[in-house]
Amino acid sequence: xxxxxxxxxxxxxxxxxxxxxxxxxxxxxxxxxxxxxxxxxxxxxxxxxxxxxxxxxxxxxxxxxxxxxxxxxxxxxxxxxxxxxxxxxxxxxxxxxxxxxxxxxxxxxxxxxxxxxxxxxxxxxxxxxxxxxxxxxxxxxxxxxxxxxxxxxxxxxxxxxxxxxxxxxxxxxxxxxxxxxxxxxxxxxxxxxxxxxxxxxxxxxxxxxxxxxxxxxxxxxxxxxxxxxxxxxxxxxxxxxxxxxxxxxxxxxxxxxxxxxxxxxxxxxxxxxxxxxxxxxxxxxxxxxxxxxxxxxxxxxxxxxxxxxxxxxxxxxxxxxxxxxxxxxxxxxxxxxxxxxxxxxxxxxxxxxxxxxxxxxxxxxxxxxxxxxxxxxxxxxxxxxxxxxxxxxxxxxxxxxxxxxxxxxxxxxxxxxxxxxxxx
Numbered sequence: 022x023x024x025x026x027x028x029x030x031x032x033x034x035x036x037x038x039x040x041x042x043x044x045x046x047x048x049x050x051x052x053x054x055x056x057x058x059x060x061x062x063x064x065x066x067x068x069x070x071x072x073x074x075x076x077x078x079x080x081x082x083x084x085x086x087x088x089x090x091x092x093x094x095x096x097x098x099x100x101x102x103x104x105x106x107x108x109x110x111x112x113x114x115x116x117x118x119x120x121x122x123x124x125x126x127x128x129x130x131x132x133x134x135x136x137x138x139x140x141x142x143x144x145x146x147x148x149x150x151x152x153x154x155x156x157x158x159x160x161x162x163x164x165x166x167x168x169x170x171x172x173x174x175x176x177x178x179x180x181x182x183x184x185x186x187x188x189x190x191x192x193x194x195x196x197x198x199x200x201x202x203x204x205x206x207x208x209x210x211x212x213x214x215x216x217x218x219x220x221x222x223x224x225x226x227x228x229x230x231x232x233x234x235x236x237x238x239x240x241x242x243x244x245x246x247x248x249x250x251x252x253x254x255x256x257x258x259x260x261x262x263x264x265x266x267x268x269x270x271x272x273x274x275x276x277x278x279x280x281x282x283x284x285x286x287x288x289x290x291x292x293x294x295x296x297x298x299x300x301x302x303x304x305x306x307x308x309x310x311x312x313x314x315x316x317x318x319x320x321x322x323x324x325x326x327x328x329x330x331x332x333x334x335x336x337x338x339x340x341x342x343x344x345x346x347x348x349x350x351x352x353x354x355x356x357x358x359x360x361x362x363x364x365x366x367x368x369x370x371x372x373x374x375x376x377x378x379x380x381x382x383x384x385x386x387x388x389x390x391x392x393x394x395x396x397x398x399x400x401x402x403x404x405x406x407x408x409x410x411x412x413x414x415x416x417x418x419x420x421x422x423x424x425x426x427x428x429x430x431x432x433x434x435x436x437x438x439x440x441x442x443x444x445x
Contacts, residue, residue: 039274045097141345164208168201240318277307285324301419336366343374358436
């Protein structure tokens with residue numbers, strides 16, 4: 022590979038989002054807004070320009086950092102259409118997903134072992150189960166209560182007529198009972214639909230679909246996702262042939278485990294040229310154990326073990342205990358139980374939200390759990406050694422930026438997973 026000490030003048034960045042149904046334009050606008058804020062705080066210049074309308078979604082970045090000019094192109098590798106298709110479930114289908122997903126994580130023992138490491142992401146996983154169950158119970162209770170009131174009112178009116186028996190009494194009584202069940206069902210359906218329509222605030226359906234997507238094949242990737250990952254790999258391989266100094270792959274949230282397998286395939290297939298651009302991988306807020314701890318995740322476990330020893334890349338894993346939606350400071354290779362001899366990667370470091378964000382900013386984000394999960398892609402008002410915009414648009418390679426950096430002392434690097442089988 023090229024000398025890492027050489028400054029970067031041109032960079033290609035490939036951002037692989039997590040389970041997100043929203044158009045990738047959101048990531049461009051987030052980058053535009055937050056990079057401007059970080060530049061003002063840190064004293065450098067950066068500008069963002071949208072790419073032309075075409076099948077590929079990207080934007081160009083021009084920056085002047087530490088007196089050096091850098092040009093970067095940032096591509097979002099889109100799988101939001103696959104996410105939207107997986108979320109197109111009816112309310113009954115979602116509750117069936119709840120039962121299946123809870124069963125898979127419980128019967129495999131994965132849920133219990135995940136809790137040994139970090140309770141935050143497990144609580145996040147249990148939240149949609151609890152919230153959806155609560156919605157169902159409340160809807161059924163309210164429906165039954167209103168139906169019961171209507172039935173009681175009809176029977177009271179019937180009693181006022183003096184009818185206590187006979188055919189008419191039986192007909193009205195039967196009608197009242199049937200009507201109460203109709204009202205029960207109607208109220209429950211309307212209320213459940215009302216809850217679902219407001220899931221952009223509650224996130225119960227969204228998270229349920231997310232965890233179900235990971236668990237439905239017990240840790241294997243669905244065929245449509247594997248096909249898309251092959252396309253992503255081809256795009257990255259093409260960039261590695263180009264005249265740039267660094268190719269940086271960013272995997273955020275569940276996008277991290279997709280990136281692990283994509284990069285592992287590229288190296289195994291000999292598609293990372295020795296004299297080409299430097300290859301770097303930045304995993305942010307990863308949730309790898311949610312997949313790798315499942316019995317059929319042999320593909321992912323194999324890729325983790327393979328990537329951990331490779332000289333062809335630099336892999337830095339950034340997370341923070343303040344992010345309750347990720348497995349903060351958990352070495353994904355080690356906790357999965359597939360640590361190979363000669364392990365080099367990842368370098369596990371903390372974004373240290375409580376130190377890199379001012380007390381006022383931290384208080385503002387205290388109850389914004391999903392916003393905190395995206396903080397890695399945002400500005401820090403008291404930045405330490407992690408700055409997303411310097412990583413993606415600065416003059417240093419990822420390897421050079423973190424050369425000599427020690428891993429976080431509080432990282433978790435013991436084997437936890439019950440399932441450690443890999444592909445021979």
